[in-house]
Amino acid sequence: MEYKYTAIILNKWDVGETDRIYTMYCLEGGKIKSVAKGVRKPQAKLASSLESITLADITIVRSRGLGKITGSIVENNFTAIKKDEQALLNIFAVFQLFDKLVDFENPDQRVFQLLQKYLESTEKNIGTGDQQKYLIFRYGFIVKLLDALGYAIGVDACAACGCELTPAKIGFSSQQGGVLCEKCLGQDKDAILVSVNAVKMLRLFLKNDLPTFSRIQASESDCDSMRMVVDDFLRWNL
Numbered sequence: 001m002e003y004k005y006t007a008i009i010l011n012k013w014d015v016g017e018t019d020r021i022y023t024m025y026c027l028e029g030g031k032i033k034s035v036a037k038g039v040r041k042p043q044a045k046l047a048s049s050l051e052s053i054t055l056a057d058i059t060i061v062r063s064r065g066l067g068k069i070t071g072s073i074v075e076n077n078f079t080a081i082k083k084d085e086q087a088l089l090n091i092f093a094v095f096q097l098f099d100k101l102v103d104f105e106n107p108d109q110r111v112f113q114l115l116q117k118y119l120e121s122t123e124k125n126i127g128t129g130d131q132q133k134y135l136i137f138r139y140g141f142i143v144k145l146l147d148a149l150g151y152a153i154g155v156d157a158c159a160a161c162g163c164e165l166t167p168a169k170i171g172f173s174s175q176q177g178g179v180l181c182e183k184c185l186g187q188d189k190d191a192i193l194v195s196v197n198a199v200k201m202l203r204l205f206l207k208n209d210l211p212t213f214s215r216i217q218a219s220e221s222d223c224d225s226m227r228m229v230v231d232d233f234l235r236w237n238l
């Protein structure tokens with residue numbers, strides 16, 4: 001059977017003499033793995049349209065097992081990203097995490113669109129000289145992905161007692177699943193102190209569409225505080 005997929009190529013590795021296995025996230029099939037035969041031969045044309053960080057229309061012939069990639073038509077190869085070291089570092093970190101978080105063959109249109117928007121927004125930022133935006137897109141994407149996959153980070157009321165937060169002192173506990181009020185922060189020795197603006201940033205991530213994150217202006221310390229929360233949450237949940 002021949003299948004057509006709209007896919008974002010995530011990763012690849014060499015197998016056998018001339019073959020390569022690819023992982024990709026598809027609109028129609030979710031995360032899948034398939035093999036391209038002979039793709040490492042010098043005259044093979046398919047390799048260039050199967051690079052990591054490429055949006056392509058992929059044809060896979062499959063009866064059972066991994067199936068065989070027989071065609072790829074590039075829709076967007078994100079050329080600017082591939083020339084930008086900082087963008088690449090952030091995207092590969094995201095892809096690595098994405099691979100851990102997302103199960104095989106569990107399609108989710110929202111996740112596909114999120115991934116596509118993440119790459120498009122990162123590419124739009126290239127040339128602006130704004131390195132911090134790569135981090136904001138990266139962490140914003142992670143927070144939205146976690147939300148789409150059902151790992152909710154509590155950012156509104158105190159995760160321990162349910163009271164409303166006063167902006168004076170806000171804590172965060174991955175174990176309790178979210179932000180803490182000042183009183184509960186004092187009672188949880190594993191909780192971390194988080195800046196008010198970092199919490200606001202997390203709320204913005206959850207409420208707004210990813211491309212609008214280009215308008216977020218944050219100090220380095222607020223950005224660091226936000227990253228600490230997300231990294232801690234990931235360590236706890238992965």
Ligand SMILES: [Zn+2]
Binds near residue numbers: 158159161181182183
């Ligand atoms: Zn509380």
